[in-house]
Amino acid sequence: MSQQELGKEKGVSLTIIGNYEIDLNMPSLETVLKLSKLFGVSVDFLMGEFDKEVVRRIEDIEILDKGTQNHLFFLIDNVIQNYKIRQAFA
Incomplete structure:
Protein backbone atom coordinates (compact mmCIF):
# COMPACT_ATOMS: atom_id res chain seq x y z
CA MET A 1 0.00 0.00 0.00
CA SER A 2 1.39 3.39 -0.96
CA GLN A 3 1.49 6.39 1.35
CA GLN A 4 -1.15 8.03 -0.83
CA GLU A 5 -3.46 4.99 -0.59
CA LEU A 6 -2.94 4.82 3.17
CA GLY A 7 -3.66 8.53 3.54
CA LYS A 8 -6.85 8.19 1.53
CA GLU A 9 -7.90 5.10 3.55
CA LYS A 10 -7.33 6.89 6.87
CA GLY A 11 -8.36 10.39 5.76
CA VAL A 12 -4.99 12.05 6.33
CA SER A 13 -2.55 13.79 4.00
CA LEU A 14 0.43 12.22 2.28
CA THR A 15 2.67 14.58 4.26
CA ILE A 16 1.38 13.30 7.59
CA ILE A 17 1.94 9.68 6.56
CA GLY A 18 5.47 10.53 5.39
CA ASN A 19 6.18 12.33 8.66
CA TYR A 20 5.10 9.23 10.60
CA GLU A 21 7.59 7.15 8.66
CA ILE A 22 10.53 9.49 9.32
CA ASP A 23 9.56 10.16 12.96
CA LEU A 24 8.73 13.86 12.53
CA ASN A 25 5.22 13.25 13.86
CA MET A 26 3.81 10.55 16.09
CA PRO A 27 0.35 9.17 15.38
CA SER A 28 -2.22 9.17 18.14
CA LEU A 29 -2.91 5.93 19.99
CA GLU A 30 -6.23 5.72 18.17
CA THR A 31 -4.45 5.99 14.80
CA VAL A 32 -1.87 3.37 15.81
CA LEU A 33 -4.66 0.97 16.76
CA LYS A 34 -6.42 1.57 13.43
CA LEU A 35 -3.17 1.04 11.51
CA SER A 36 -2.42 -2.19 13.37
CA LYS A 37 -5.87 -3.51 12.45
CA LEU A 38 -5.51 -2.34 8.84
CA PHE A 39 -2.17 -4.10 8.40
CA GLY A 40 -2.97 -7.09 10.61
CA VAL A 41 0.02 -6.55 12.90
CA SER A 42 0.46 -5.79 16.58
CA VAL A 43 0.94 -2.30 17.95
CA ASP A 44 4.36 -3.46 19.19
CA PHE A 45 5.32 -4.35 15.63
CA LEU A 46 4.27 -0.93 14.34
CA MET A 47 6.32 0.72 17.07
CA GLY A 48 9.42 -1.27 16.09
CA GLU A 49 9.32 -3.70 19.00
CA PHE A 50 9.65 -7.06 17.32
CA ASP A 51 12.05 -9.94 17.10
Whole structure:
Protein backbone atom coordinates (compact mmCIF):
# COMPACT_ATOMS: atom_id res chain seq x y z
CA MET A 1 0.00 0.00 0.00
CA SER A 2 1.39 3.39 -0.96
CA GLN A 3 1.49 6.39 1.35
CA GLN A 4 -1.15 8.03 -0.83
CA GLU A 5 -3.46 4.99 -0.59
CA LEU A 6 -2.94 4.82 3.17
CA GLY A 7 -3.66 8.53 3.54
CA LYS A 8 -6.85 8.19 1.53
CA GLU A 9 -7.90 5.10 3.55
CA LYS A 10 -7.33 6.89 6.87
CA GLY A 11 -8.36 10.39 5.76
CA VAL A 12 -4.99 12.05 6.33
CA SER A 13 -2.55 13.79 4.00
CA LEU A 14 0.43 12.22 2.28
CA THR A 15 2.67 14.58 4.26
CA ILE A 16 1.38 13.30 7.59
CA ILE A 17 1.94 9.68 6.56
CA GLY A 18 5.47 10.53 5.39
CA ASN A 19 6.18 12.33 8.66
CA TYR A 20 5.10 9.23 10.60
CA GLU A 21 7.59 7.15 8.66
CA ILE A 22 10.53 9.49 9.32
CA ASP A 23 9.56 10.16 12.96
CA LEU A 24 8.73 13.86 12.53
CA ASN A 25 5.22 13.25 13.86
CA MET A 26 3.81 10.55 16.09
CA PRO A 27 0.35 9.17 15.38
CA SER A 28 -2.22 9.17 18.14
CA LEU A 29 -2.91 5.93 19.99
CA GLU A 30 -6.23 5.72 18.17
CA THR A 31 -4.45 5.99 14.80
CA VAL A 32 -1.87 3.37 15.81
CA LEU A 33 -4.66 0.97 16.76
CA LYS A 34 -6.42 1.57 13.43
CA LEU A 35 -3.17 1.04 11.51
CA SER A 36 -2.42 -2.19 13.37
CA LYS A 37 -5.87 -3.51 12.45
CA LEU A 38 -5.51 -2.34 8.84
CA PHE A 39 -2.17 -4.10 8.40
CA GLY A 40 -2.97 -7.09 10.61
CA VAL A 41 0.02 -6.55 12.90
CA SER A 42 0.46 -5.79 16.58
CA VAL A 43 0.94 -2.30 17.95
CA ASP A 44 4.36 -3.46 19.19
CA PHE A 45 5.32 -4.35 15.63
CA LEU A 46 4.27 -0.93 14.34
CA MET A 47 6.32 0.72 17.07
CA GLY A 48 9.42 -1.27 16.09
CA GLU A 49 9.32 -3.70 19.00
CA PHE A 50 9.65 -7.06 17.32
CA ASP A 51 12.05 -9.94 17.10
CA LYS A 52 14.39 -8.92 14.29
CA GLU A 53 15.70 -12.48 13.98
CA VAL A 54 12.21 -13.77 13.26
CA VAL A 55 11.70 -11.07 10.62
CA ARG A 56 15.07 -11.95 9.03
CA ARG A 57 14.08 -15.60 8.85
CA ILE A 58 10.72 -14.76 7.30
CA GLU A 59 12.48 -12.65 4.69
CA ASP A 60 14.79 -15.59 3.95
CA ILE A 61 11.78 -17.87 3.48
CA GLU A 62 10.12 -15.38 1.13
CA ILE A 63 12.99 -15.67 -1.38
CA LEU A 64 12.69 -19.47 -1.61
CA ASP A 65 10.80 -21.05 -4.49
CA LYS A 66 7.20 -22.09 -3.74
CA GLY A 67 8.02 -25.81 -3.61
CA THR A 68 10.72 -25.27 -1.01
CA GLN A 69 8.46 -22.90 0.95
CA ASN A 70 5.67 -25.50 0.98
CA HIS A 71 8.08 -28.20 2.18
CA LEU A 72 9.35 -25.91 4.93
CA PHE A 73 5.80 -24.99 6.00
CA PHE A 74 4.90 -28.69 6.11
CA LEU A 75 7.84 -29.32 8.46
CA ILE A 76 7.00 -26.32 10.63
CA ASP A 77 3.33 -27.37 10.84
CA ASN A 78 4.39 -30.86 11.99
CA VAL A 79 6.71 -29.49 14.66
CA ILE A 80 3.96 -27.18 15.95
CA GLN A 81 1.39 -29.98 15.93
CA ASN A 82 3.75 -32.28 17.86
CA TYR A 83 4.45 -29.51 20.38
CA LYS A 84 0.73 -28.92 20.95
CA ILE A 85 0.12 -32.63 21.43
CA ARG A 86 2.94 -32.87 23.98
CA GLN A 87 1.55 -29.83 25.81
CA ALA A 88 -1.95 -31.31 25.88
CA PHE A 89 -0.67 -34.46 27.59
CA ALA A 90 1.88 -32.82 29.88
